Amino acid sequence: MPETININTAGVKQLTQLPGIAKNLAYRIVNHRSRHGYFTHWEELLEVKEFPRDALAEIKQRANILPPPGIPKEEFGPRRLKESHLQRAAKKPKGYSKAIRATRSPDRLKPGA
Numbered sequence: 001m002p003e004t005i006n007i008n009t010a011g012v013k014q015l016t017q018l019p020g021i022a023k024n025l026a027y028r029i030v031n032h033r034s035r036h037g038y039f040t041h042w043e044e045l046l047e048v049k050e051f052p053r054d055a056l057a058e059i060k061q062r063a064n065i066l067p068p069p070g071i072p073k074e075e076f077g078p079r080r081l082k083e084s085h086l087q088r089a090a091k092k093p094k095g096y097s098k099a100i101r102a103t104r105s106p107d108r109l110k111p112g113a
Contacts, residue, residue, distance in 0.1 A: 004063055004064050007039055012030055019059060019062065020052040020059065029048050040065065041065075
């Protein structure tokens with residue numbers, strides 16, 4: 001059995017060894033961790049864009065979310081996980097961006113009758 005990987009300290013190369021995590025997703029996990037802090041619950045991984053929800057059970061077997069060395073468990077408290085944010089992130093289509101929204105603005109700018 002391979003050694004478990006700590007998601008809070010692992011680099012991109014280590015994260016790609018987990019099932020269902022490709023190189024681009026590993027970069028997004030590391031970026032999310034540096035912007036929002038360490039992961040304290042498994043459900044927080046679902047906030048990462050395009051994270052495979054169905055592979056979470058397999059990832060739990062091969063990884064952990066322990067605090068990094070030097071940080072006491074008292075200071076490693078849970079972040080607030082917003083269910084509405086998870087639902088909103090799951091609803092957006094893959095190519096959704098501000099550029100797509102900007103292409104729809106000429107319809108709204110037509111002069112009134």
